Amino acid sequence: MPDVVTLDDIMAARDRIGDQVRITPFQPSASLSQIAGGPVWLKCEYRQATGAFKLRGATNAVARVGKVAGVTTASTGNHGRALAHAARAKGIPAIICMSRLVPQNKLDAITELGAEARIIGDSQDEAFLEAIRLQRDEGFALIPPFDHSDVIAGQGTLGLEILDQIPDAATIAIPLSGGGLLAGVAAAAKALRPDIRIVGISMERGAAMAASLDVGHPIEIPELPTLADSLGGGIGLKNRLTFAMVRDLMDDLILLTEDQIADGLRHLARDGHMIEGAAAVGAGAVLSGRLRADYGPLVLILSGENIDPLRHAEIMKGTP
Numbered sequence: 001m002p003d004v005v006t007l008d009d010i011m012a013a014r015d016r017i018g019d020q021v022r023i024t025p026f027q028p029s030a031s032l033s034q035i036a037g038g039p040v041w042l043k044c045e046y047r048q049a050t051g052a053f054k055l056r057g058a059t060n061a062v063a064r065v066g067k068v069a070g071v072t073t074a075s076t077g078n079h080g081r082a083l084a085h086a087a088r089a090k091g092i093p094a095i096i097c098m099s100r101l102v103p104q105n106k107l108d109a110i111t112e113l114g115a116e117a118r119i120i121g122d123s124q125d126e127a128f129l130e131a132i133r134l135q136r137d138e139g140f141a142l143i144p145p146f147d148h149s150d151v152i153a154g155q156g157t158l159g160l161e162i163l164d165q166i167p168d169a170a171t172i173a174i175p176l177s178g179g180g181l182l183a184g185v186a187a188a189a190k191a192l193r194p195d196i197r198i199v200g201i202s203m204e205r206g207a208a209m210a211a212s213l214d215v216g217h218p219i220e221i222p223e224l225p226t227l228a229d230s231l232g233g234g235i236g237l238k239n240r241l242t243f244a245m246v247r248d249l250m251d252d253l254i255l256l257t258e259d260q261i262a263d264g265l266r267h268l269a270r271d272g273h274m275i276e277g278a279a280a281v282g283a284g285a286v287l288s289g290r291l292r293a294d295y296g297p298l299v300l301i302l303s304g305e306n307i308d309p310l311r312h313a314e315i316m317k318g319t320p
């Protein structure tokens with residue numbers, strides 16, 4: 001039985017990080033409401049300072065590390081940025097480990113936030129070994145992107161915020177990768193509103209959580225390129241928390257094709273939301289007809305905005 005993240009943990013996280021993360025705006029989508037057969041709300045979490053919700057979890061985890069030489073992780077995406085930002089805000093060093101193959105713009109995003117980008121080896125696995133070494137030999141705290149109780153509790157503050165803003169929400173649709181976001185939001189929302197429906201959404205191509213749920217335990221599957229790149233990556237064969245929480249708290253799982261994700265991106269861009277693929281899966285699911293709002297208000301979490309602008313422009317040119 002994993003130690004579960006509780007509503008108390010999440011409320012404590014909100015008190016702890018409340019002055020360091022934004023309360024993000026929410027707005028109705030008339031076009032998606034019409035298609036979904038009921039009210040659809042967009043929760044604009046990409047408006048966090050680092051462009052994604054991961055700032056919540058990273059800020060909560062950094063606040064709780066105690067006396068350390070600094071913090072480290074091996075993520076170059078939204079978690080790496082969030083950890084760099086949170087460490088600078090607390091005035092402690094951050095080393096973000098990455099492989100030589102990481103594109104320059106991602107590396108720059110990390111160093112601009114005041115963290116050291118440590119280039120190690122040719123793969124993410126080698127970068128991860130360096131983060132482990134920093135923890136073992138140099139007194140750094142290793143903060144993983146999702147499978148950590150303080151990270152999950154931090155992401156859970158988004159669940160409290162959604163119910164503050166949209167108290168009659170019937171369904172929350174959540175982009176799903178490692179499951180820190182879904183676990184935290186669902187733990188908060190279901191504790192307050194046991195009747196609420198939690199729907200996870202991933203891509204068909206290489207969704208490790210979906211494959212793991214199918215067989216009943218964490219497994220590895222090949223990672224494939226996807227428009228929803230922030231949803232790629234494994235869940236860890238030794239997953240401690242998020243696998244069980246997602247299994248127990250999620251009511252439905254929807255997997256989308258690349259075309260459906262692109263449809264979601266284009267639709268939201270027309271409504272003025274310049275976001276990344278992972279953040280558009282909720283809209284993609286509504287447009288595909290598989291996510292409805294007949295039985296009450298549906299909330300879509302627009303989770304992040306960090307997409308290469310050229311890539312975004314290419315997708316916009318695609319056929320609708």
Ligand SMILES: *Cc1c(COP(=O)(O)O)cnc(C)c1O
Pocket residue numbers: 052054077078079145146175176177178179180181182230231276278279303304305
């Ligand atoms: C990390 C991330 C997700 C998925 O979060 P998990 O906690 O790994 O499930 C979704 N959207 C964006 C933009 C992300 O950065």
